[in-house]
Amino acid sequence: MSATWDDLENALGWFRAAPSRWLQSARQDLSAAAEWIWVVLQGDFAEDQTTAQVITGTVISMIPLVDQVCDVRDLIANCKKINEDSTNKWAWVALVLTLIGLFPTLGSLAKGCLKILFAYGRKAVFNAGRQALDSDMWQATRPYVEHGLAKLNDHLARPEVRRALSALRIDQPYRYLAEQTRNVAAQLQVSRLTSAMDSALGPARQLLGMVKRWGGTDLARRANHTLQVLDGVRGQADRALAQAIKPVQDWLGRLAQRLDVEHRLNYRAQTNALNPHHFHRFSLDAEIEELRKSWPDWVAVGKGAKYRPLREAPEVPPGHFDISANAPRPLREAFKTFHTVHADVLPPGTVLYRVLDPKSNDNSLCWMTKAEFDQLLSKPEWRQKFAVWRHWNHNGEFVTYTVPPGEGLRVWRGTTASQRLNDQQGRPVLANEQGDLYWLDGGAEQIVVNPADLKRQHLGPRQFTGWGYDEGDIQVDLVGVPILQHNWYEAN
Structure with missing residues (x-):
């Protein structure tokens, strides 16, 4: 040495x-x-x-x-x-x-x-x-x-x-x-x-x-x-x-x-392009740096949540899946993403929507109804209402899932809780010297499913949201348009 x-x-x-x-x-x-x-x-x-x-x-x-x-x-x-x-x-x-x-x-x-x-x-x-x-x-x-x-x-x-x-x-x-x-x-x-x-x-x-x-x-x-x-x-x-x-x-x-x-x-996004370096998610550190320069309208600055996250997990009805701190991953502590929540069973034929980016899993837990999706007019609106930070999901695509014939799909549904921006150690990121923090409001109705209950054959094709990939190093042009491709997580 x-x-x-x-x-x-x-x-x-x-x-x-x-x-x-x-x-x-x-x-x-x-x-x-x-x-x-x-x-x-x-x-x-x-x-x-x-x-x-x-x-x-x-x-x-x-x-x-x-x-x-x-x-x-x-x-x-x-x-x-x-x-x-x-x-x-x-x-x-x-x-x-x-x-x-x-x-x-x-x-x-x-x-x-x-x-x-x-x-x-x-x-x-x-x-x-x-x-x-x-x-x-x-x-x-x-x-x-x-x-x-x-x-x-x-x-x-x-x-x-x-x-x-x-x-x-x-x-x-x-x-x-x-x-x-x-x-x-x-x-x-x-x-x-x-x-x-x-x-x-x-x-x-x-x-x-x-x-x-x-x-x-x-x-x-x-x-x-x-x-x-x-x-x-x-x-x-x-x-x-x-x-x-x-x-x-x-x-x-x-x-x-x-x-x-x-x-x-x-x-997989390469199409007739030489050596493209496509899609690297915006990192947490980069997002913090950008916000400190100037925060966009869809980010709130204040001391408290507009829709406070639940402090305790709801009771689990018979036959339903758990979203408490004792639940298996990825459902563990999913109750904290809700401001209000209740158990429900969606009837066959119900169509759910999930906004995602090219690296997101199709069969994850967070979805929304068609009615909620149809009301979204822009990427900022989606981020604000569903409380999705940039380093979590760059969007650009969406996928649908149709509940198959049978007994229906067990879900948890309710108001999306506000999400505070935390640093790598889980500490709140200060927005100013007055002690204000960065928040995403939430407030839309979200649906949480158990990914294990989803069946791949009932998944629709990936489609463009029309909001673009501008947050992720993907160039949307005739050379670099990504191939819309499923990313189904197979548990071994």
């Missing part, structure tokens, strides 16, 4: 502000520096949306040592989990997902992108439970992979990353990442994994050595214990990692297939 103290100070500051004692001492209080290093190294990759998890590689490599500190943090967190129960195969699987992100054969671009997906894979391993993982690791981790893909999409949309893609002449990043994932799976062997582990143990020992030398007795004791944990896990690694390779190889194969699907979703 050869770099100046200034580099390390900058790297630590990227994770957490320096302790006040360090600043007040004019950077002379080494015990404060030891405390700073120790606190940064305790970062756990299992926490939601940690820095090391969502922005890696291509961007942070511009700051010396940040990527190495990320690796050390993840390695320490992994080894702590293994130390709790070294017989837990899935803790070793998580370690493999950490170590393959360190393979030197991965270029900086691929490493930065794949670390995002591997981080969400690790989160899944420690949250899904052994029984679910033993049954089907891919299925158990899939919701986390989808969150990781959303973060990857944001990462690929960053100007720095786009410049890197251009310089490397990578015109189809998802296909490229799928190929890199398959290459990693083929290279998995114990010797490569332990070599990667040793490459991270060096910086870890240096950083913890600083904590031991500069910290007080208690801090030195804890740093020494962490070093013992790291060495203990390394001593078991040759045997335990061998048993974790096969499930990781299978998982990587499924991940590569999922990246292939993402490639097809992003490039």
Whole structure:
């Protein structure tokens, strides 16, 4: 870990502000520096949306040592989990997902992108439970992979990353990442994994050595214990990692297939165009930046919701599906999208409408009646009445679903609740110094269905809304008009 103290100070500051004692001492209080290093190294990759998890590689490599500190943090967190129960195969699987992100054969671009997906894979391993993982690791981790893909999409949309893609002449990043994932799976062997582990143990020992030398007795004791944990896990690694390779190889194969699907979703809009980069969703950060410059009429600014979201989920009638906090995904907490709600059964022949963009799933949960759809005259009106932020859905298309013959379709219906704009950590975004927030009013009647109840043969063709694709890098002209194509999510 050869770099100046200034580099390390900058790297630590990227994770957490320096302790006040360090600043007040004019950077002379080494015990404060030891405390700073120790606190940064305790970062756990299992926490939601940690820095090391969502922005890696291509961007942070511009700051010396940040990527190495990320690796050390993840390695320490992994080894702590293994130390709790070294017989837990899935803790070793998580370690493999950490170590393959360190393979030197991965270029900086691929490493930065794949670390995002591997981080969400690790989160899944420690949250899904052994029984679910033993049954089907891919299925158990899939919701986390989808969150990781959303973060990857944001990462690929960053100007720095786009410049890197251009310089490397990578015109189809998802296909490229799928190929890199398959290459990693083929290279998995114990010797490569332990070599990667040793490459991270060096910086870890240096950083913890600083904590031991500069910290007080208690801090030195804890740093020494962490070093013992790291060495203990390394001593078991040759045997335990061998048993974790096969499930990781299978998982990587499924991940590569999922990246292939993402490639097809992003490039299906090509028609007689050379190398078009079509449709990258407007990111949350970009939307916040645009609003702070000037917010459009369809965005309200104020301190409260016009249609307050429900605080409690409704009681579930017999035979109906749940939308409470205990419901399975994607229905979990769907009640919060309502201001008022009641259960209903739509009779056969009822036609529902869903506004979507080229990447949206056809069979998702949010729909509207034909009457509501026919009243919509513009994209801003749709966004305002149905409370849809730009980074959620770029629209441009719609699809219909006709309730088939039989007992009807069970749904929840009611007034759409107002939606507040939150940042990546779920905190409200301030609109001004007076404490006002950004809101979408809501107020239209929305329909929530259980996607599992929908049958593909009763889905109508995708059609243009006539509102355009101006928010998503799609060029609507004779060369770049997207192909209207279904995107039906098939649960495995």
